[in-house]
Amino acid sequence: MQAYDVIIIGAGHNGLVCAAYLLKAGYSVLLLEKRPVPGGAATTEAVIPELPDFRFNLCAIDHEFIHLGPVVEELELGKFGLEYLFCDPVVFCPQPDGRYFLAHRSLEKTCVEIERYSLRDAQKYAEFTQYWQRIVSALIPMFNAPPNSILAVARNYDLGKIKDLFASVGSTHKALEFVRTMLTSAEDLLNEWFDSEVVKAPLARLAAEMGVPPSQKNLAIGAMMMSMRHHPGMARPKGGTGALVQALVNLVKSLGGEILTDQRVKQVLVDDGQAVGVRVANGTEYRAMKGVISNIDAQRLFLQLMDTADVDTADPNLRERLERRIINNNETILKIDLAMSEPLRFERYHHRDEYLIGSILIADSVRQVEIAHVDPMMGRIPDADPSMYIVQPTVLDPSMAPAGNHTLWIEFFAPYQIAGLEGTGLYGTGWTDELKNQVADRVIDKLAEYAPNVKTATIARRVESPAELGERLGAYKGNYYHIDMTLEQMVFFRPLPELASYKTPIKGLFLTGAGTHPGGSISGMPGRNCARVFLQSQSPVAQAFDNIRAFLGS
Ligand SMILES: Cc1cc2nc3c(=O)[nH]c(=O)nc-3n(C[C@H](O)[C@H](O)[C@H](O)COP(=O)(O)OP(=O)(O)OC[C@H]3O[C@@H](n4cnc5c(N)ncnc54)[C@H](O)[C@@H]3O)c2cc1C
Structure with a gap:
């Protein structure tokens, strides 16, 4: 059995950040990623087979939070190929009456x-x-x-x-x-x-x-x-969000870390209350001498990847609390990616190319935005009057498509489970290819009210339903933040008070990722914070404190 100091489940950007800090501290690290590529919700991929030169950000695109922390500088990601392009203007939001909000x-x-x-x-x-x-x-x-x-x-x-x-x-x-x-x-x-x-x-x-x-x-x-x-x-990595992941991969590999893709972890191995390794889908086992760190959410980790007895022995209430306390309001994303022969044109708004640099919001009113979120909570698709978040990344960074061509990124909030369609469609969610394309048509029709050339300029499109997105990311119910970002699930409560320190009741088992403090988005903060907690846990003083705490029963 191959052995490493630390095994990380999932190579999302937080898993990679965490790995980089541990490698720098001298630990050997293996990352096991279920997909063929690392990055999780931070990849840039050529996903339309007939158009291999068009590269799409399948999930995250606009980076703000990572600039509130030291990850990029501390890890010197610039030396490993990362270059951020800052947006200016940052937001364009056309209104039905011809007015528009333009934020520089x-x-x-x-x-x-x-x-x-x-x-x-x-x-x-x-x-x-x-x-x-x-x-x-x-x-x-x-x-x-x-x-x-x-x-x-x-x-x-x-x-x-x-x-x-x-x-x-x-x-x-x-x-x-x-x-x-x-x-x-x-x-x-x-x-x-x-x-x-x-x-x-x-x-x-x-x-x-x-x-x-x-x-x-x-x-x-x-x-x-x-x-x-x-x-x-607000910035985007040159080459797409995947360029951040590539810089992290370059760094991790340069430090001797290993990343194995197409390796879905099926089981965390526990021996005498201590996490000692993992087993992947093909049956191979990897041994972790000092710890296992999960880049996936606590619900999936404890409820799907662990023996019930191992969890119950460590904390008899944990499984029930994870099942019943963690809020998931059923909202996720239907993602549309277009390959285009020309950029959008907002003719009614005295089109200026600068409108296309930042995020373009279709938000006609606060009420429309309200419905965009309330409907998914109720299992309804808010496509009667779609609100959406659009980016034309190739205007700021033309390297992501062949010369003169463009891509378009559209985020449309949608329910994971459609009410009334339980047990049908993909994974019983109600979503089918036909339905996702119907919804995408409605979204594009709405966008065409502002930028009519969206239809004539489209060369090809890819639509990913919430059910498909959830399966791709391995995120519970397709939750793009792993668990909801509500106040009672933040800071000391994320994901639960007893798990909020990145430690778990299983010795040597740690949590990182969007489902831990400070939460979802591209920040690298959960990865860095978790690495610090892991490293502290390895010091003899910390071990002594842990032993005293265990003795006192706290
Ligand atoms: C459509 C969409 C748009 C978004 N847009 C933005 C944006 O513009 N800006 C922003 O800041 N944030 C955005 N986000 C949120 C952001 O992308 C995520 O919060 C962030 O990428 C989460 O990173 P992570 O490393 O914590 O987890 P993830 O990226 O989810 O990584 C978890 C990894 O674990 C892997 N995995 C899962 N199960 C297993 C298993 N059993 N075995 C092995 N590997 C496994 C997954 O494949 C994945 O690679 C968006 C999210 C989505 C879905």
């Missing part, structure tokens, strides 16, 4: 755009953005440390972040205001600050990228999404 990277330029509709909203937009930028800055130290390690969080504060912390919660009034803001919904908050729908609708769409409707109480924090596009900015 510069806050001042964006306010000038908003002044065309409302002087008050332009002023408020500047205040709102600065308010959220201070909150984000104050939260960065928490994102980049294990949530329950007060020392590690405190060490991440520099003078600027301390100032932002005080500016956000430094007096009773500010602290109460902050708490009140956190308790409210993105919709309520936007109504409190702004008058015009042309400002509110795109901000609501971005806030709801947390995977919940804008009306969801306790999740106003989604409103920070727009502020980050101004600072530190």
Whole structure:
């Protein structure tokens, strides 16, 4: 049996980041990935066989969170081929009445755009953005440390972040205001600050990228999404999101790490309460001398990849808590990728090519965005009046398609399980090829109301249903954040309080990935934080503390 210090289940970007830190610390690492390529929800692939020169970001495309942490610099990913291209403008959102929201990277330029509709909203937009930028800055130290390690969080504060912390919660009034803001919904908050729908609708769409409707109480924090596009900015790796993964693969391999693809882990091997290895689908077993780290969510790990007895012995309540406590609101994504002979043209909006650089949001109203999220929760497909998030990546980075040609990335929220179609279609979800194509037609029809040439310029298209996306990623019910990003599942609660430190009740078994703090998106933070916890657990002092804790029964 081949043996390594650490085995990582899944080579998503977080698994790769984690591996890189462990390899740098001198540990031998094997990553086992079920797909033919590493990267998980961060790949760039040529998926239309007859068009091998068109390369598509199958999932993530716009990177914001990774710029809030040190992963790119610490791992010197630039030396391994990563180059970020920053977007400017960052958002274009055309409205049915011919108006449009155009956000530049510069806050001042964006306010000038908003002044065309409302002087008050332009002023408020500047205040709102600065308010959220201070909150984000104050939260960065928490994102980049294990949530329950007060020392590690405190060490991440520099003078600027301390100032932002005080500016956000430094007096009773500010602290109460902050708490009140956190308790409210993105919709309520936007109504409190702004008058015009042309400002509110795109901000609501971005806030709801947390995977919940804008009306969801306790999740106003989604409103920070727009502020980050101004600072530190929104970027895409040159060559696609897969170029980030390729840089990580290059680094991992250069440090002697091994990545085996087409290796679906079926079983975590446990001996006397300690994770000692894994078995893959073809029966091969790999031994882990110091630990097994899971890049997949806790539900799949404990409920599908482990012996019931092993889990129950370690914690008799864990399986029930994972089954019943973790929230999955049934929302996932129907993904559409187009190969195009020319870029979109927004003629009714005095087309300018710069509209196509950032994200293009079809968000006609806050209500439309609300339905885009409420319908999937109820098992309905919100295709009567589709809202969508579009990117034409080849405008910023023409290397991703043959000269003069383009690709289009469309994200449309949809239910995993369609109500009334239980037990039919793919994996019993109700999704069929016919249905996914019908929905894609509706989405394209809606887009054509804004950019009519989308139809004539399309050379080929690929549509991936929620059921197919879930199977490809190995994510529970196709959840793009592994588990929902709701407040009671964040920070100390992600995925459950007893698992929130990246450690588990099974000795030597650790969790990383989107289902751990600080959550989904391209950030590498769960991977880095988990590596730090693993490395600390290897020190003799930490072992002594663990033994004392075990002795005291805590
Ligand atoms: C359509 C879509 C669009 C998105 N857009 C954005 C965006 O623009 N910006 C952004 O920041 N985020 C975006 N996200 C979210 C982001 O992509 C993810 O949160 C992030 O990539 C998760 O990374 P991860 O490494 O934690 O997990 P994953 O990428 O899910 O990696 C888990 C890995 O484990 C593998 N695996 C699963 N089961 C097994 C098994 N049994 N054995 C071995 N391997 C296994 C999987 O194949 C996968 O490679 C998007 C997600 C989706 C689905």
